[in-house]
Amino acid sequence: MAQEIKSITLVAPAFKGINTEDSPLAQDPSFAESADNAVIDKRGRIAARKGLSVLTTDKTELGTGKLRAIKEFRDNLGNTKIFSVGNNKILSGTTVLADETPGSYTITSDNWKIVNFNDNVYFFQRGYEPLVYNNTGGAVVKLSTVAGAAGVVAAMYGNEVLAAYGRLWTADFTTDKSTVYWSDLLIGHDWTGGTSGSINLSKVWPDGFDEIVALSAHNNLLIIFGKHSIVVYEGADSPATMRLVDTIAGVGCVDRDTVQYTGTDVLFLSQTGLRSFGRTVQEKSMPMSSLSGTITTDIIRLIRGTGEIFKSVYHPEESFYLITFTNQAITFCFDVRGTLENGAYRVTRWPGTGFTCYGRKDNGDLLIGSRFGIGQYTGYKDNNLPYRFKYFSPELTFGDASKLKFLKRLRPTLVGGSGANAIFTWSYDFGTLFSSAEVGIRSQGRSDFNLSEYPVYSELSGYGISSTGDVDIGEVVVVNKFLGDFTSAPTIGSGGGALLEGDSYFDTAADIFYVYISSAFVDLDTLVPASVGEFSDGELVSRNSINANGSGSTITIGLEADINGEELSIQDINVLALIGKTL
Amino acid sequence: MGWFEDWIKSGDAVSDIGGGALGAAGLALAKKGYEDVGEIGERAYAGLAGEGGLAEQLRGMLEFQPYTVTSATGGQFGMTQDPTTGQMTYQMATSPEEQALQQQTLANAGMFFNQAAMPVDQREQDIFQRMRTAMSPEEERQRLEMEQRMAAQGRLGVRTAQFGGTPEQLALAKAQEEARNTAMLNAMQFAGQEQQRQAQLGTGMLSAGYVPQAQLLAALQPGMTAAERQRQSLSEQAGTYGQTYASGLQALLQSALGQANIAGGVGGSIARASLGGLFGPST
Numbered sequence: 001m002a003q004e005i006k007s008i009t010l011v012a013p014a015f016k017g018i019n020t021e022d023s024p025l026a027q028d029p030s031f032a033e034s035a036d037n038a039v040i041d042k043r044g045r046i047a048a049r050k051g052l053s054v055l056t057t058d059k060t061e062l063g064t065g066k067l068r069a070i071k072e073f074r075d076n077l078g079n080t081k082i083f084s085v086g087n088n089k090i091l092s093g094t095t096v097l098a099d100e101t102p103g104s105y106t107i108t109s110d111n112w113k114i115v116n117f118n119d120n121v122y123f124f125q126r127g128y129e130p131l132v133y134n135n136t137g138g139a140v141v142k143l144s145t146v147a148g149a150a151g152v153v154a155a156m157y158g159n160e161v162l163a164a165y166g167r168l169w170t171a172d173f174t175t176d177k178s179t180v181y182w183s184d185l186l187i188g189h190d191w192t193g194g195t196s197g198s199i200n201l202s203k204v205w206p207d208g209f210d211e212i213v214a215l216s217a218h219n220n221l222l223i224i225f226g227k228h229s230i231v232v233y234e235g236a237d238s239p240a241t242m243r244l245v246d247t248i249a250g251v252g253c254v255d256r257d258t259v260q261y262t263g264t265d266v267l268f269l270s271q272t273g274l275r276s277f278g279r280t281v282q283e284k285s286m287p288m289s290s291l292s293g294t295i296t297t298d299i300i301r302l303i304r305g306t307g308e309i310f311k312s313v314y315h316p317e318e319s320f321y322l323i324t325f326t327n328q329a330i331t332f333c334f335d336v337r338g339t340l341e342n343g344a345y346r347v348t349r350w351p352g353t354g355f356t357c358y359g360r361k362d363n364g365d366l367l368i369g370s371r372f373g374i375g376q377y378t379g380y381k382d383n384n385l386p387y388r389f390k391y392f393s394p395e396l397t398f399g400d401a402s403k404l405k406f407l408k409r410l411r412p413t414l415v416g417g418s419g420a421n422a423i424f425t426w427s428y429d430f431g432t433l434f435s436s437a438e439v440g441i442r443s444q445g446r447s448d449f450n451l452s453e454y455p456v457y458s459e460l461s462g463y464g465i466s467s468t469g470d471v472d473i474g475e476v477v478v479v480n481k482f483l484g485d486f487t488s489a490p491t492i493g494s495g496g497g498a499l500l501e502g503d504s505y506f507d508t509a510a511d512i513f514y515v516y517i518s519s520a521f522v523d524l525d526t527l528v529p530a531s532v533g534e535f536s537d538g539e540l541v542s543r544n545s546i547n548a549n550g551s552g553s554t555i556t557i558g559l560e561a562d563i564n565g566e567e568l569s570i571q572d573i574n575v576l577a578l579i580g581k582t583l
Numbered sequence: 584m585g586w587f588e589d590w591i592k593s594g595d596a597v598s599d600i601g602g603g604a605l606g607a608a609g610l611a612l613a614k615k616g617y618e619d620v621g622e623i624g625e626r627a628y629a630g631l632a633g634e635g636g637l638a639e640q641l642r643g644m645l646e647f648q649p650y651t652v653t654s655a656t657g658g659q660f661g662m663t664q665d666p667t668t669g670q671m672t673y674q675m676a677t678s679p680e681e682q683a684l685q686q687q688t689l690a691n692a693g694m695f696f697n698q699a700a701m702p703v704d705q706r707e708q709d710i711f712q713r714m715r716t717a718m719s720p721e722e723e724r725q726r727l728e729m730e731q732r733m734a735a736q737g738r739l740g741v742r743t744a745q746f747g748g749t750p751e752q753l754a755l756a757k758a759q760e761e762a763r764n765t766a767m768l769n770a771m772q773f774a775g776q777e778q779q780r781q782a783q784l785g786t787g788m789l790s791a792g793y794v795p796q797a798q799l800l801a802a803l804q805p806g807m808t809a810a811e812r813q814r815q816s817l818s819e820q821a822g823t824y825g826q827t828y829a830s831g832l833q834a835l836l837q838s839a840l841g842q843a844n845i846a847g848g849v850g851g852s853i854a855r856a857s858l859g860g861l862f863g864p865s866t
Contacts, residue, residue, distance in 0.1 A: 179740070194744060194745065195743065195744065196743070197744055197745070198743075199738065199741045200741075200742075201740060202740065204737040204739070204740070239743070240741065240745060240746055240749055240750055241750060242738075243736035243737065243738060244737025244738070247737075
């Protein structure tokens, strides 16, 4: 008797991210066994991450080195400058990396932390005299050379620096791992005068001993991360009277560069995974939430890598927290939009990216450091090369692991991926031998239909005015405010008010479209569009059908695709399987 | 005189009297009366001022009599005169207990004066140390309490350019330092007061050390009064004796003088009578 083909749709597969902690059989299909170079997009789908668009064209000063830190300097006057470190140098710029290292200042390590503070940018690294730059001086100089500098001695050459509560805070020194120093109020180069000071935590650690790794500020709290414990001080805006409000034993921070302030929370990588202080604020105590509960084993294994260099970034625009194990070339991407039932963030993995550091610009751009210099997280290529997007489901039982399944057809709904080849794979019963089928996604063309073009006039864009119309037929429908048809130029603007830049009218007598620019009506035909945008035919959705074969009690389905300039996401995968006998 | 009376009574006078003989006899009798007056004067001189006379007797009677006064507490005051040189000597001795007390109080007085005379700075330091010793436990409790509070607040290791440590630690240190300064000033003041007090005590002890002596002298007064009365009594007795003696002697002298006058008168009369008959009518 013929068996019914059962249709099971995996809606938004892997939208819960990777789960390598739970049993594959018991897993929700919403998890993924593997999600490489993927993110959870704004619609909750697993999608290819964006790529690295390298901005640097001249990395002579970087040589064969890699960037290890990026920071955008900003001051109150709006001056900005991108600083980076690599190849034992202080570098600046994005397209051309210029050496900003002070003269007679020898650097042998690139483990700098850079912070903005009071119109200055400070560079701290253990064992090195801190450096400082401001727009007035125009050069990176040693902190001790700043006029009024005090207390800039080897004892305060810390590895960690925090700009918070109107001061610089530094810790993690070569021989002193228990002291935090703070500068005078608003004076980052005065470490002995005014209200500067220090606190020794050697008698505070809950476990009796620890070493300071990182500092963070949150909710008027000064959070001091040790390797194995955390102490929290309240009232750090007045350090002399700040007091201990909480201590956490057994949870510490593995590295200074894993701590990220998200605005409402502080994320950090502990020895057992990603942690947050989210509940601390609510409960005024320290129940720690595990944010990497679905990849705990994997992340612990990576943390234990000898000499690992950790880099992280919180990027609110993309809603993710990236933690990169640079020596092992693994990045985990935690989606911070929400948490799973177990309190963990949805996580994907970015292997082999070569990303070595991150920096978020004030405008929201995410800068990425690598051996190529400085790049931006944008586009869908890594330095003009494709990268592999990969998804593998957990073992799917279709509700009954005891019955044989004959996979007949896969019908994925893919969004984007114009012109890409997607390779679908499947295997049975935990096997590593996969069957595969390649699907070519059609190329998405550009389409013009009626109002298909957006002319951009430089004369108008200066006013922030856009226009809509069909340049080919000389039609402009809207330029700011269309006042109507007139036989002569109107003198009153919209609503009886004054004429505004960009107001337009159609002269029915002369058959001319006029636009009000610089206090005069100008024939739009006399203007030349700087560019013309075009409509595409919308979002590319592919629903290819793939014939599958083989049988087994559990099925793993995968998708791999080279991302080469086009985004790609998986909306769903419809699986047609024949349910057979009970095994 | 006896012979004259005997001579008269015997009638020998009449019989003897005869012309010139009788006048010679009268002159002899008058001469004898005259000589008797001189003898009486010598006798009076001898009786009053001569050896063993009244003056000498009174001198012996009015000589100083040594005496001794003993107080109720055993102190003694003795007044003696050197029998050879006549030098007066008085001896005053308090009782052994009083002497011991006096020595003790005088020693104490010396001690207090010595203490008062010592340099004050060392005493100030000693007093300050004692005050600090008294204050230290409370300061230690406050320090421990502060330390505990700082530890609870995780602020033991705070060092600031503004306060040195924490503001609380500075406040406590300032309070303790102020207390220390106050103690130092108080120690200086107390040492000065103590110096004055020791001087006063020394003075008091010194005064007290002479109290037995003063009391002995006070007790001497009644004794001296008694001795004076005795002396007065002796003086009165001597005076009375002298007066009586002088009266007796004067009576004797008067009697002798009367007798001499009689003898002289009789002798003169006889002589005049005898010589008158010779040289003129009798009357």
